[in-house]
Amino acid sequence: xxxxxxxxxxxxxxxxxxxxxxxxxxxxxxxxxxxxxxxxxxxxxxxxxxxxxxxxxxxxxxxxxxxxxxxxxxxxxxxxxxxxxxxxxxxxxxxxxxxxxxxxxxxxxxxxxxxxxxxxxxxxxxxxxxxxxxxxxxxxxxxxxxxxxxxxxxxxxxxxxxxxxxxxxxxxxxxxxxxxxxxxxxxxxxxxxxxxxxxxxxxxxxxxxxxxxxxxxxxxxxxxxxxxxxxxxxxxxxxxxxxxxxxxxxxxxxxxxxxxxxxx
Amino acid sequence: xxxxxxxxxxxxxxxxxxxxxxxxxxxxxxxxxxxxxxxxxxxxxxxxxxxxxxxxxxxxxxxxxxxxxxxxxxxxxxxxxxxxxxxxxxxxxxxxxxxxxxxxxxxxxxxxxxxxxxxxxxxx
Numbered sequence: 001x002x003x004x005x006x007x008x009x010x011x012x013x014x015x016x017x018x019x020x021x022x023x024x025x026x027x028x029x030x031x032x033x034x035x036x037x038x039x040x041x042x043x044x045x046x047x048x049x050x051x052x053x054x055x056x057x058x059x060x061x062x063x064x065x066x067x068x069x070x071x072x073x074x075x076x077x078x079x080x081x082x083x084x085x086x087x088x089x090x091x092x093x094x095x096x097x098x099x100x101x102x103x104x105x106x107x108x109x110x111x112x113x114x115x116x117x118x119x120x121x122x123x124x125x126x127x128x129x130x131x132x133x134x135x136x137x138x139x140x141x142x143x144x145x146x147x148x149x150x151x152x153x154x155x156x157x158x159x160x161x162x163x164x165x166x167x168x169x170x171x172x173x174x175x176x177x178x179x180x181x182x183x184x185x186x187x188x189x190x191x192x193x194x195x196x197x198x199x200x201x202x203x204x205x206x207x208x209x210x211x212x213x214x215x216x217x218x219x220x221x222x223x224x225x226x227x228x229x230x231x232x233x234x235x236x237x238x239x240x241x242x243x244x245x246x247x248x249x250x251x252x253x254x255x256x257x258x259x260x261x262x263x264x
Numbered sequence: 265x266x267x268x269x270x271x272x273x274x275x276x277x278x279x280x281x282x283x284x285x286x287x288x289x290x291x292x293x294x295x296x297x298x299x300x301x302x303x304x305x306x307x308x309x310x311x312x313x314x315x316x317x318x319x320x321x322x323x324x325x326x327x328x329x330x331x332x333x334x335x336x337x338x339x340x341x342x343x344x345x346x347x348x349x350x351x352x353x354x355x356x357x358x359x360x361x362x363x364x365x366x367x368x369x370x371x372x373x374x375x376x377x378x379x380x381x382x383x384x385x386x387x388x
Contacts, residue, residue, distance in 0.1 A: 005285070059379075060372070061369050074388065076387050076388065224382060225381055243290075248382060
């Protein structure tokens, strides 16, 4: 479980980030070299394309807190993203889960398992996500002409496709550790716990694409459907593959009915 | 061998049923459909918690027929697969401690568990 970050523990979070920064930057470089051989440039597309190669399940779950998971069962690891959450969260969660998928020592085989501080482990996953998403958000924030603090933050959300709090944490870190920007620090602390209530309308008012702050409700079961179809073709006499395939279609229909209920 | 003997050993029979499900590529739900046993009853059978001999007999007969097995084979079933680890989650979840999932979310997690079980069968 990720710790809930508030204005009260924001400085502690930045202190934790200092401890893991070098390690996480090494991992972001490693990721780019090993997993982006095709040179995908959109960070949102890159994270999803890598997860899809690892059988990503996209499923809408009606829960505002549950963003996703890596489910380990036997020898397999399956990434899951909750598509009932706004797209900005999905993009962040995708990178968070990539950390768990490739770099989380607590999810390795039992023989390689070591004692892991779970709070710090989650901080590492969040920090990895932030470092994969953000470029120079501090300079971008100051390049904006708008006077209103919230408008600037929303424009940062739009450019980096990042959640409200993630933008503020990144700005806070730069303001505190790099520029000693006390004015920005105070503004962030003042607004951190008061996320704007109607982000969709705020995006529309600022002439931005509001889809980013809406759920996508995508339903995808990875390549499971095709995999079972191909096994059925190879083994036409084995009846339980056909049975499992029908069962999978039933599950898919149930999910789609659930989506209809959420969209209404 | 009689079904009464199986009934006396219903905890073991439950474990064997679960192993038959795993070894043959079924999910609990797909197995419940092919045997025409409801999912809750199947869960009770697997846990060895069916306390009525008549009910136990009816359902065990269905399993024996669907698997083309006799009572002795069911009692002495040797699992092909070693026991798999339970689901391990690396969650992205910062819910407050007293947060409860709503029924729709609970249902979706049930579906997700079935899908992951199928992933385990087909991606290994």
